[in-house]
Amino acid sequence: MIYPFTSYLKFLTGASNQHGVHSPFVYNLLTQCFYDRSYYPAYDALSAHRKALLADDSTISVTDLGAGSRVFKSEVRKISAIARHAGMSIKRQKLLYRLTRFHQPNSILELGTSLGLSTFAMALGHEQSTITTLEGCPATANKAKEYFNQFGVNNIEMLNTDFDTYLSGCNESFDLIYVDGNHTEKDTLRYFELLLKCIHYNSIVILDDIHWSREMNAAWKKIIANKQVTVSIDTFQWGLIFFRKEQKKQDFRIRV
Numbered sequence: 001m002i003y004p005f006t007s008y009l010k011f012l013t014g015a016s017n018q019h020g021v022h023s024p025f026v027y028n029l030l031t032q033c034f035y036d037r038s039y040y041p042a043y044d045a046l047s048a049h050r051k052a053l054l055a056d057d058s059t060i061s062v063t064d065l066g067a068g069s070r071v072f073k074s075e076v077r078k079i080s081a082i083a084r085h086a087g088m089s090i091k092r093q094k095l096l097y098r099l100t101r102f103h104q105p106n107s108i109l110e111l112g113t114s115l116g117l118s119t120f121a122m123a124l125g126h127e128q129s130t131i132t133t134l135e136g137c138p139a140t141a142n143k144a145k146e147y148f149n150q151f152g153v154n155n156i157e158m159l160n161t162d163f164d165t166y167l168s169g170c171n172e173s174f175d176l177i178y179v180d181g182n183h184t185e186k187d188t189l190r191y192f193e194l195l196l197k198c199i200h201y202n203s204i205v206i207l208d209d210i211h212w213s214r215e216m217n218a219a220w221k222k223i224i225a226n227k228q229v230t231v232s233i234d235t236f237q238w239g240l241i242f243f244r245k246e247q248k249k250q251d252f253r254i255r256v
Helices: 002-014 024-034 042-054 079-085 090-103 117-125 138-150 163-168 185-198 214-224
Strands: 059-061 076-078 107-111 130-134 156-159 176-179 204-208 231-234 238-242 250-253
Touching: 024 090, 024 231, 042 079, 042 090, 042 117, 042 138, 059 138, 076 079, 090 117, 090 176, 090 204, 107 117, 117 130, 117 138, 117 176, 138 156, 163 185, 176 185, 185 204, 185 214, 214 231, 214 238
Parallel strands: 107 130, 107 176, 130 156, 176 204, 231 250
Antiparallel strands: 059 076, 204 238, 231 238
16 A cells, blocks of 8 residues: 555656646647636536435445455445445546546546446446447446436436447547556456557547556556657556547646
8 A cells, every 4th residue: 555655656746737847738638628627517517426325325246356455355235335436536537527628538448447436427428429338247337327317317328338349340430538447467467459440640648547556557658658658647546548649748747
């Protein structure tokens, strides 16, 4: 557990905000999206969805296909506990909403639905988008789908499958890809290689928990060194990747 703390201290020493950025593309992203302090009505829906999950004391038996949990010792878990300890923070949820609203992606792929906090944010960010979200645990997928239906979200296609099976047969590209799944170096790099056939010029890939462990940090460094990646933004918890050919290859560490 000490690694994320020391990694964060190291991150802060080299991180900046919009004033340390000399790329017009990244500067606009930061000022118009990352640091947008406006109030959006969708924030109320995000809060209501979160509160409903936090109040749900029903239990499910979780099938964990990833690197495992640092919090839970049992496969039987309360929905409220999963939302509280393993769910996305409200701050990150709002940022993901703004990122989706800013870029207006028509097609979105999510690897790792969990209870759907991130999925819900992206669905509200661009209601005309089509979201394909993958969750390996049947019980978790069913619970997420139950809440999507309860909140009237109809632009989400939920697939109960593992990442490798889906990505191996994927023959379409996506405008936005959000990855929150298996937190190991080997698997993260394999998913990234498979995802390269699913991206185009304007695609954005967001990787969650890039400083979760030394393994994940090593995977992040190898990913941003890939010749197809032109711009990367490290926000400590997230890593954002862009493939815009006219951009000079640059890597940024940004405080959010």
